[in-house]
Amino acid sequence: MSENKLKIEKIRKGTVIDHIEAGYALIILNLTGLAESTNLMTIGVNVSSRKIPKKDIIKIENVFLNEVQMQQISILSPDATISLIEDYQVIEKKKVTIPKTITKLIICQNITCITNSHKEPIDTEFLVLEEKPLKIQCVYCDRIYKLEEIIFTSQEKIEKKIKQRIQL
Numbered sequence: 001m002s003e004n005k006l007k008i009e010k011i012r013k014g015t016v017i018d019h020i021e022a023g024y025a026l027i028i029l030n031l032t033g034l035a036e037s038t039n040l041m042t043i044g045v046n047v048s049s050r051k052i053p054k055k056d057i058i059k060i061e062n063v064f065l066n067e068v069q070m071q072q073i074s075i076l077s078p079d080a081t082i083s084l085i086e087d088y089q090v091i092e093k094k095k096v097t098i099p100k101t102i103t104k105l106i107i108c109q110n111i112t113c114i115t116n117s118h119k120e121p122i123d124t125e126f127l128v129l130e131e132k133p134l135k136i137q138c139v140y141c142d143r144i145y146k147l148e149e150i151i152f153t154s155q156e157k158i159e160k161k162i163k164q165r166i167q168l
């Protein structure tokens with residue numbers, strides 16, 4: 001048994017997010033809201049693996065991911081795998097998949113886009129043009145975004161929260 005496998009199976013119950021793009025673990029934790037969890041978490045950053053040069057890994061006790069969180073992870077790390085653990089055993093292992101269209105999760109930064117209209121705001125919707133490297137297009141204004149240009153809806157919420165705290 002390889003050392004990596006041993007590390008993964010150590011968790012009693014919960015979720016292991018493996019094969020995360022190196023350097024993305026903390027970004028994923030913040031975006032998915034998992035960073036605010038009070039459950040035990042183990043985070044490995046720049047872990048060496050035989051398959052890929054370096055990767056990140058997140059293990060969280062007693063937490064199972066929802067559909068939105070899985071989509072957020074797929075956008076940031078299309079090669080990530082999610083393992084569900086019960087009694088130290090992997091009961092389900094799945095690869096994340098990027099949806100063909102991404103709704104609500106990402107903000108369109110074009111101020112003239114209808115999704116930013118104050119009168120009749122509508123949910124954002126992006127077409128996935130390419131998965132890796134990621135390229136998405138707003139269905140309303142046609143603006144194209146690369147991964148590093150994307151702003152997530154949850155990111156904006158976190159920033160608002162921080163601002164509120166500072167003001168207090």
Ligand SMILES: [Zn+2]
Pocket residue numbers: 108109110113114115138139140141142143
């Ligand atoms: Zn737009």
